[in-house]
Amino acid sequence: MELELGLQGKRVLVTAGTKGVGKAVVGLLGKLGATVLTTARERPSEMSAEFFVAADLTTAEGCDAVAKAVMTQLGGVDIIVHVLGGSSAPGGGFAALGEREWLQELNLNLLPAVRLDRALLPGMLAQGAGVIIHVTSIQRELPLPEATTAYAAAKAALSTYSKSLSKEVSPKGVRVVRVAPGWVETEASVALAERLAAQAGTDYEGGKKIIMDSLGGIPLGRPSKPIEVANLIAFLASPRAATITGTEYVIDGGTIPTV
Structure with a gap:
C-alpha cells in the first residue's frame, strides 16, 4: 500500500522537467494526482504540450514567460520545485573561469529560482499556503576545485538565499526547503x-x-537514482512534511564525510 501524500489537485511548477531528476519529479507528482506544469528550452516529442512551456530560464525574459504561463495555465501555484542546474564550465581551476563562465553558472544555478520566486511568491502569500523546494548540491560543501568552483559557489548562494527566504515567508504559510543531491x-x-x-x-x-x-x-x-530524489521531493512537498521548513536534506549515499 502506497503512502498517501495528499498531493491530489495541487498546482505544481517543476523547472528542467524533461530529463533526469526533473523528469522523475514531473512523472511522480503527476501520478500522485497533482497538475504539473514544466519547462525547458525544448519540449520532447513524448511530453504533452498542454502543461509545458518552452523557455530559457537563464534569462529574465524566460522566467517572466514561465511565470505568466503558470497564471494562465494553472491559475496560480501551490508548489514550486526548482530543479534547474548544472555546469558547463571548463576544467583547469580558478584561472579557467572568466567573466563569461561565472555569469553562466549564476544565471543557470541561482537567478532562475530568485526570479521565479519573486514573480510567484506573492500569489502563495495571498493564499497563505505554498511550498518551494530548491534543489541545491552537496558540492556547496564539497566543491571540486579542478572543475566545479563556480557551480559550487552558485549552489551555495542558492542555499543561503533559500534559508533566508524561509525565515521571511514561513510565518506567512509558505514552506521553503532544500534538497541537496550528490551524484545522481x-x-x-x-x-x-x-x-x-x-x-x-x-x-x-x-x-x-x-x-x-x-x-x-x-x-x-x-x-542515487532520479526517482529516489523525486521520492524525497514529493514527501517534502506534501502535507506530511507540514512542519519542515528552512532546512536542507542531503541525498548522496553518504558522500559527505563529515557530520
Whole structure:
C-alpha cells in the first residue's frame, strides 16, 4: 500500500522537467494526482504540450514567460520545485573561469529560482499556503576545485538565499526547503561515466568508479537514482512534511564525510 501524500489537485511548477531528476519529479507528482506544469528550452516529442512551456530560464525574459504561463495555465501555484542546474564550465581551476563562465553558472544555478520566486511568491502569500523546494548540491560543501568552483559557489548562494527566504515567508504559510543531491545517475552523468571509461580503457562500471573516487567515495557504493530524489521531493512537498521548513536534506549515499 502506497503512502498517501495528499498531493491530489495541487498546482505544481517543476523547472528542467524533461530529463533526469526533473523528469522523475514531473512523472511522480503527476501520478500522485497533482497538475504539473514544466519547462525547458525544448519540449520532447513524448511530453504533452498542454502543461509545458518552452523557455530559457537563464534569462529574465524566460522566467517572466514561465511565470505568466503558470497564471494562465494553472491559475496560480501551490508548489514550486526548482530543479534547474548544472555546469558547463571548463576544467583547469580558478584561472579557467572568466567573466563569461561565472555569469553562466549564476544565471543557470541561482537567478532562475530568485526570479521565479519573486514573480510567484506573492500569489502563495495571498493564499497563505505554498511550498518551494530548491534543489541545491552537496558540492556547496564539497566543491571540486579542478572543475566545479563556480557551480559550487552558485549552489551555495542558492542555499543561503533559500534559508533566508524561509525565515521571511514561513510565518506567512509558505514552506521553503532544500534538497541537496550528490551524484545522481542521470542521462548526463551516464554519458560522463561512459566518456571517462573510454578514456581510461575500461567499462561503464569502471567509469562510475572514477567518478565515485573523485568524490572521495560513496559509502553506499552507487549513485542515487532520479526517482529516489523525486521520492524525497514529493514527501517534502506534501502535507506530511507540514512542519519542515528552512532546512536542507542531503541525498548522496553518504558522500559527505563529515557530520
